[in-house]
């Protein structure tokens with residue numbers, strides 16, 4: 533990447549621009565280490581020789597599909613190539629056997645349909661336009677031919693498109709390894725339907741992404757010796773626990789809370805939820821809705837996906853009881869108790885919410901209250917129970933909510 537020395541008057545170069553990141557231009561003068569450049573956006577800029585990069589004047593206007601073909605593999609060259617291709621709706625570009633995807637922020641169904649999958653099936657890598665199906669296909673072939681495990685690493689900043697890419701990779705592998713004509717739920721269907729379930733509980737609206745995964749995941753798909761899917765496992769890591777109790781504008785808490793509040797009336801009644809604005813864990817921000825997302829429909833779809841994944845009705849009810857309990861837990865408040873540094877439930881409302889939490893979690897009301905208002909210190913001589921002041925009780929309420937939610941997610 534170092535700046536080459538062959539920059540002379542008349543050379544075409546790239547230099548940094550505060551608005552456009554990089555702008556191209558022609559060198560009009562060189563004085564020591566300073567270069568004067570007439571840029572294509574009409575400015576005359578003096579820059580240091582070390583900060584400018586040569587421009588490939590012979591690069592095709594439509595860009596190249598593999599960046600190893602670029603004359604100069606420096607940052608402006610790479611970005612310019614990606615931008616040229618993006619302008620032509622070509623969101624995928626190779627750098628050798630690495631695929632770079634630029635988020636199109638619009639649905640491009642023709643890129644991912646069965647016809648496209650058929651085309652990439654068995655095609656030699658590099659023969660067709662860059663595509664994630666080509667990566668998935670070469671992985672699948674390598675696994676069959678070399679009898680070894682393969683892995684695909686998907687990385688990028690928040691909102692870059694990792695989740696969408698992973699789902700498409702899974703769809704392609706399910707297409708390749710699916711069994712046609714099997715009765716009932718197939719493994720590949722279950723593999724694909726695990727996504728909406730995980731997203732309901734682990735995704736939230738953030739500043740950068742309306743459907744941001746707040747956890748890491750490792751998806752393992754197992755194949756038998758005939759190349760058919762035989763099993764799958766999804767391991768999740770490091771859920772962002774703090775979001776359960778603390779959300780700032782214009783973000784939202786995890787999707788499942790809003791879904792449950794928009795559930796059909798009988799479920800809203802059964803789980804004792806209601807308007808999201810009435811819950812402290814949801815009303816810290818003024819964002820309740822996400823553009824183009826219907827929480828009521830998502831609730832039904834999540835339920836359906838849970839059915840397909842194999843979560844029984846009783847288990848599903850237990851899951852949503854826990855979700856509802858967390859919302860009520862957040863509405864419990866404390867005031868000073870009779871003793872110094874102790875606390876008690878603040879008012880009738882808090883008493884009521886505690887009752888509902890106990891009912892939903894099927895636990896003893898008094899024990900639950902004690903666990904929030906007291907701390908047990910374990911000493912070699914036995915356990916000591918110490919009352920908590922109202923602030924500490926609030927912290928212990930939030931800690932319980934976070935722990936219960938992350939245990940639910942891990943389950």
Ligand SMILES: Nc1ncnc2c1ncn2[C@@H]1O[C@H](COP(=O)(O)OP(=O)(O)OP(=O)(O)O)[C@@H](O)[C@H]1O
Nearest residue numbers: 637638639690691692693694695696741743744745
């Ligand atoms: N290939 C694609 N086609 C169409 N839209 C896409 C594609 N990739 C990403 N998007 C859009 O960009 C949004 C963000 O993408 P995605 O959720 O996959 O990002 P991410 O990298 O997983 O982010 P995070 O790290 O926050 O979870 C998606 O909700 C979708 O609207």
